[in-house]
Amino acid sequence: MTLRKSIILYGVAMALLMGVLKFAEYRFFVHDLSLELYLGLVAVLFVGLGVWVGRRLTRVKVIEPSTEITRDEAKLKKLGITKREYEVLGLIAQGLSNKEIADKLFVSNSTVKTHTSNLFLKLDASRRTQALQRAKELQIIP
């Protein structure tokens, strides 16, 4: 996709260059415009092209994150973390207390505590802040 686009654009650029050259050649016989102007025109055109290519090259880094998202579920299964536990983990990351989490999930405080305890076992943590740190390390939360 990206490669094909690049090739097409390169072709277009080459065609444009040829056009400019032909135009210049034509003008040359007429002895109308100065050479400097042609060169300036070409320069501006290719600076533009260069900027575009440069941006393309650096934009590759932005595409990476999407790969990690798909890996998440695999990581969760490897750690034995269930959906509900992961849900609770997310709410902990948002800074909610057990009570607030319980209210949000329509369960009792006990249930949330059970989930967090299990989370701590699986994440090898003994505090919620530690669990968050571990979860970030394991890249299961942003």
Place this chain on the structure above:
Amino acid sequence: MTLRKSIILYGVAMALLMGVLKFAEYRFFVHDLSLELYLGLVAVLFVGLGVWVGRRLTRVKVIEPSTEITRDEAKLKKLGITKREYEVLGLIAQGLSNKEIADKLFVSNSTVKTHTSNLFLKLDASRRTQALQRAKELQIIP
């Protein structure tokens, strides 16, 4: 710094362009090389310049983090967070308990609690997880 560099580079580029033009002019009288070759040369040169500029432009995003680091202190002052409090905040983010933080900083548990309490006031939080969330929002911790 960056602006000055850009200006210098722009100057160099202009000088280069002038050189190319003079060279082209000279060659023009000799009627040796073709016009297409000059144009091609200029094109290649400015594609290079364009790539460089493009990377500069996109690299702005990469440079931002360092800018934020310098902004960090300004943010901290705006929030009234002291060095010691910020230190404690960092250790909380690493998942340490008050006791562990106290040991690491060679102070008493009371002192750490004082720092965290002040932090909570300044970050408008009432839990350490909430403080972390706020701190991330305010971009004073990664």
Place this chain on the structure above:
DNA sequence: TGTGAATTCATACTTTTGGCCGATTGTGTT
């Protein structure tokens, strides 16, 4: 159909955390 995992809840207990007081010491500023 029954088996295991996930989810739910409770109770009791310990540890950690947070809120609210006050107090001392050093440092730099006016």
Place this chain on the structure above:
DNA sequence: AACACAATCGGCCAAAAGTATGAATTCACA
């Protein structure tokens, strides 16, 4: 010197969080 401020510490109490144990329910799936 007087003052503001950062950093330090302690005590007390209440709330939140974490641990351990046991048990009921639901639900997928073999």
